[in-house]
């Protein structure tokens with residue numbers, strides 16, 4: 640038997656939170672310092688905070704002392720980038736979420752794809768939900784203005800918490816054991832990533848307002864759009880059909896921007912819901928899709944801004960670098976295809 644609390648959350652007989660109401664999510668987790676998984680207060684149980692990017696990724700790529708740049712331009716050390724989590728949840732997450740995903744990444748692209756087919760997309764999708772969520776929960780801690788005299792606004796105030804609340808419900812699904820309906824799944828795209836003799840074998844970037852994120856680990860790249868009920872993935876099918884072979888780091892970032900652009904320009908958006916039966920304890924997360932996927936036109940300069948912001952930092956030293964950066968701003972530049980619309984299979988490879 641489940642019980643509804645005065646703030647419209649739902650708890651089980653042991654007081655364990657099955658469902659956080661939006662109000663409680665904002666008060667205790669987004670703006671409070673409670674455990675982001677179970678909701679426990681740091682006064683009640685031992686806490687050991689959780690890395691935003693999993694520790695195994697930080698260790699593998701020596702990222703602990705490297706800097707991550709936040710939306711306000713502030714740089715932060717990856718290793719100290721943590722959010723509140725109770726010791727028990729931290730342990731649970733490690734065993735039930737982190738380890739299986741890590742094992743999957745360790746096997747390389749081909750086997751990763753086979754396992755994804757066999758086990759379904761949920762584990763990977765929900766794990767990416769966690770990383771996205773943790774990044775944006777952290778934003779509430781960080782001042783938007785680096786100069787605090789300019790005001791007290793935090794980066795997190797800019798996010799729509801309602802949208803992030805859905806990502807939180809999805810990310811907690813391993814803990815609540817709820818049933819996930821296919822409409823609740825966003826766009827999840829796994830692509831082969833090119834291993835180059837120079838540069839990083841790792842990449843993470845996101846466009847928070849578009850709920851879109853890219854993660855590249857060795858030869859595997861995963862792009863997720865969290866709140867589109869797979870609309871962006873349907874629209875990019877045409878591009879995917881033309882891609883033949885592993886993608887360069889810039890091509891992957893471009894794919895991420897393209898999916899983000901589709902997501903923010905959907906004429907009608909899906910709606911998500913959590914359905915709980917207090918008597919039977921059944922809990923389901925589902926969604927309602929619009930009758931058709933329609934993408935509205937977007938201002939080229941806005942696409943250009945996103946391309947410049949996401950791809951610009953990876954454009955390497957090159958005689959044409961300044962020209963490429965300028966072209967990115969037009970919103971028409973592509974790293975994926977040549978003038979004839981053919982896939983650029985040797986993109987970013989050293990000239991022989």
Ligand SMILES: [Zn+2]
Pocket residue numbers: 674675676677678679724725726727728729
């Ligand atoms: Zn906890």
